Structures are given as structure tokens and as C-alpha cells.
Amino acid sequence: MTATDKPNLAGLSLEKLRTLFVDAGEKPFRAEQVMKWIHQRGVVDIDLMTDISKDLREKLKLSTQISLPEILQDYKSDDGSHKWIVKVASGSNVEMVFIPESGRGTLCISSQAGCSLDCSFCATGKQGFNSNLTVAEIIGQLWWANSKLGCFSGEMERRVSNVVMMGMGEPLLNFDNVMDALNIIMEDCAYGLSKRKVTISTSGVVPAIDRLKDYTDASLAISLHAPNDELRSQIMPINKKYPIAELMRSVKGYMASLSDKRVPVIEYTMIAGVNDHRQHARDLAVLLRELPCKINLIPFNPFSLSDYRRPSDSSISNFRQILQKAGYTVTVRTTRADDIGAACGQLVGDVEDQTRRSSRYKQRATEGKAGGKSFNSTDNLAIAADRV
Ligand code: SF4
Numbered sequence: 420m421t422a423t424d425k426p427n428l429a430g431l432s433l434e435k436l437r438t439l440f441v442d443a444g445e446k447p448f449r450a451e452q453v454m455k456w457i458h459q460r461g462v463v464d465i466d467l468m469t470d471i472s473k474d475l476r477e478k479l480k481l482s483t484q485i486s487l488p489e490i491l492q493d494y495k496s497d498d499g500s501h502k503w504i505v506k507v508a509s510g511s512n513v514e515m516v517f518i519p520e521s522g523r524g525t526l527c528i529s530s531q532a533g534c535s536l537d538c539s540f541c542a543t544g545k546q547g548f549n550s551n552l553t554v555a556e557i558i559g560q561l562w563w564a565n566s567k568l569g570c571f572s573g574e575m576e577r578r579v580s581n582v583v584m585m586g587m588g589e590p591l592l593n594f595d596n597v598m599d600a601l602n603i604i605m606e607d608c609a610y611g612l613s614k615r616k617v618t619i620s621t622s623g624v625v626p627a628i629d630r631l632k633d634y635t636d637a638s639l640a641i642s643l644h645a646p647n648d649e650l651r652s653q654i655m656p657i658n659k660k661y662p663i664a665e666l667m668r669s670v671k672g673y674m675a676s677l678s679d680k681r682v683p684v685i686e687y688t689m690i691a692g693v694n695d696h697r698q699h700a701r702d703l704a705v706l707l708r709e710l711p712c713k714i715n716l717i718p719f720n721p722f723s724l725s726d727y728r729r730p731s732d733s734s735i736s737n738f739r740q741i742l743q744k745a746g747y748t749v750t751v752r753t754t755r756a757d758d759i760g761a762a763c764g765q766l767v768g769d770v771e772d773q774t775r776r777s778s779r780y781k782q783r784a785t786e787g788k789a790g791g792k793s794f795n796s797t798d799n800l801a802i803a804a805d806r807v
Pocket of ligand 1: 534535536537538541542543544545586587588589622642
């Protein structure tokens with residue numbers, strides 16, 4: 420499938436599809452028909468859309484396109500998870516992961532090729548940044564997962580019941596495209612997932628969280644990873660721009676705008692010797708006192724270019740107990756799919772880096788090894804902080 424300047428029907432929200440048909444002098448209900456063909460039946464050949472007149476199909480073929488990203492590879496983990504490599508128009512490859520669990524199947528999708536934010540515990544950040552994904556490239560990941568899992572053909576291996584925007588990239592730095600993709604994911608005549616089953620995960624782009632309520636009511640996860648500004652700024656450079664107090668204010672505002680009682684998930688990647696001390700847990704309990712939330716602890720998943728270590732089981736257990744005693748609901752994320760490099764924080768793809776970050780990290784790693792000095796991710800924080 421090639422990209423052209425014609426509108427891409429696969430990447431249009433229902434509202435935009437209706438506008439397209441009305442502007443062409445057609446009935447707006449054609450939008451629902453086309454959405455069902457593409458997103459519920461997996462049909463991307465306009466000739467096969469048989470409840471649309473032949474004349475209109477010819478018109479659509481001349482003036483529009485249906486273009487999806489390409490799947491380059493499908494890796495299947497011993498635990499049943501899949502990682503798919505997706506080629507996008509900018510020339511980069513991004514990754515998406517499907518994690519089957521009892522009673523649900525979660526698809527973790529990417530929003531950018533690379534990421535500009537360079538969190539020190541994240542492999543994606545080390546790739547530098549190439550581009551925002553288009554709406555069709557974001558929604559195309561869900562389309563392909565449904566296709567590969569047999570959901571369109573009825574020979575269903577598993578079903579995608581939940582979508583998390585937790586793959587490569589910071590979703591709220593690709594705001595407009597992510598909002599349109601969320602609309603399609605939650606639209607009844609497309610994938611029809613409920614607001615509770617669709618989660619945006621953000622590192623804390625405060626102005627974008629402030630705008631969110633005007634566009635969606637999806638669930639929210641916050642990558643917090645530290646209980647105070649000093650430590651958070653060290654491991655997440657974005658914190659220098661949007662410190663914790665501003666982030667908390669913004670998250671509370673979004674949660675208050677929702678019509679039901681939902682709470683955000685606070686994501687906390689535990690890194691041995693960095694943020695896994697008992698005092699960090701106590702401080703976290705105090706910090707979150709006024710924000711009803713669930714806490715998800717993620718033991719760090721190692722990757723090359725980082726010498727961070729996973730905490731011991733006893734550190735994780737102690738940390739969890741302190742938070743539970745303080746009254747929080749705490750889960751510890753089970754590591755899945757690390758045999759295919761698809762565990763949390765390990766996604767790398769193949770990013771045509773527009774920055775010099777990836778080569779700088781690789782050079783530092785080589786120098787560190789050559790000089791017998793171990794590579795320290797936090798060495799790079801000063802460089803990264805300048806870019807946020
Ligand atoms: S954790 Fe998210 S925001 Fe941070 S570098 Fe990785 S992809 Fe970007």
C-alpha cells in the first residue's frame with residue numbers, strides 16, 4: 420500500500436468521515452458503513468464494500484485511499500505474547516505488543532517512532548526521535564492485531580479487549596493524531612472499546628493533560644517513577660519542565676472531569692539502588708495521599724545501553740507492603756515477553772533517529788566498556804534535559 424495525498428479512510432474518525440461524505444454530496448451514514456467494513460470486517464478493498472453502490476465505490480477509489488502500515492515481523496513469546504514490528508511511512512520501524520491474560524487481551528501500541536523525552540530507564544528513549552505516527556499508523560496497529568489474531572475472519576485465536584498507549588513514544592506529544600485514533604478505538608461502529616478499556620499513558624505533559632478532557636474520557640496512567648522532584652528530574656528529564664505538583668494538579672483536574680468514578684494508575688518502575696528504597700515508598704504514600712489512584716510497580720526490565728538493575732524480590736515486596744499498609748491498591752507487573760524483547764521499557768524498533776542521541780549512547784556504551792568503566796544511564800541526564 421502506498422501513501423498518496425488522497426484522504427486515508429483508515430485514519431479518519433467518524434466525524435471526519437461524515438464530513439468527507441457530506442462534502443462529496445453523499446449521505447452521512449456512508450461513514451458508518453465504511454468504518455464497519457474497515458475496522459470491524461477488516462476489508463480494505465473498496466470493491467468489496469458491497470452495501471455501497473458501484474458508482475460511489477468508483478468515486479471513492481478515485482478520490483480516497485485505504486492505507487495501513489506494513490507488518491515486517493511477528494515474534495511469539497513462550498508465554499503467548501506477540502510482538503509485531505510495524506513499518507511506518509517515515510522509514511522507521513515501531514513495535515506493538517499483545518499480551519494475553521486470563522479473561523482479557525491487552526494490546527500495547529506505539530504513538531511515535533522513537534521518543535524525544537529520554538527517560539533513563541527506557542530503551543525507546545535511547546533510540547532518539549524520528550516522527551509522530553499518523554492516525555492510520557496508530558489505528559493500523561489495532562487493525563493488524565485483529566487481523567493477525569483472526570478476529571476479522573472469525574477464526575479467533577484471542578481478542579483484543581484492552582488497548583494501552585504505552586508503546587514507543589509519548590502519546591500526548593502526538594496529541595491530535597492520538598485523539599483521533601482513540602475516537603476510532605472507542606467508536607461503536609469501529610472497535611467499540613469502552614473508556615475503561617482504553618488507557619493513555621503519559622510521562623506528564625501537563626498542558627496536554629489539561630486539554631485532554633475536551634477530547635476524550637479514556638483512562639489515564641501516569642509514569643511517575645519517583646516520589647520527589649529531585650529524583651524524578653534525574654530519571655525523567657520532563658520533570659524539570661513539569662514538576663510533580665503541577666502534574667498532580669493536572670491529573671486531578673482530568674479525573675474530576677470524568678462522569679464515572681475512575682482513578683488513574685500510577686506507574687512506578689523500580690530500579691535497584693535508585694528509587695526502590697523503603698523511604699521512597701513512604702514518600703510515595705505521602706505524595707499520593709490526595710490523589711485516589713492505583714499503583715502499579717514495574718520491576719525494571721534490563722536492556723543494552725543501560726546498567727540499571729532489577730530490584731530484588733524482597734525490595735519489591737517491602738515496597739509493596741509499605742504502600743498497601745498506607746491503604747493503596749498495589750499491583751506488581753509480571754514480566755511478560757522479555758524473551759522477545761517486548762517487556763515494559765524494552766521496545767526499541769528501528770528508528771531513523773533525527774537527533775544524535777542514539778549514536779551518542781552507543782558511543783558512550785562502547786567507551787565505557789573499552790575503558791573498563793560501566794555505562795551509567797544517569798550520565799546522560801544533563802544532555803537529555805536540554806531537549807525537553
Ligand atoms: S518512558 Fe515513555 S516518555 Fe519516557 S522515553 Fe520511554 S517512551 Fe518516551
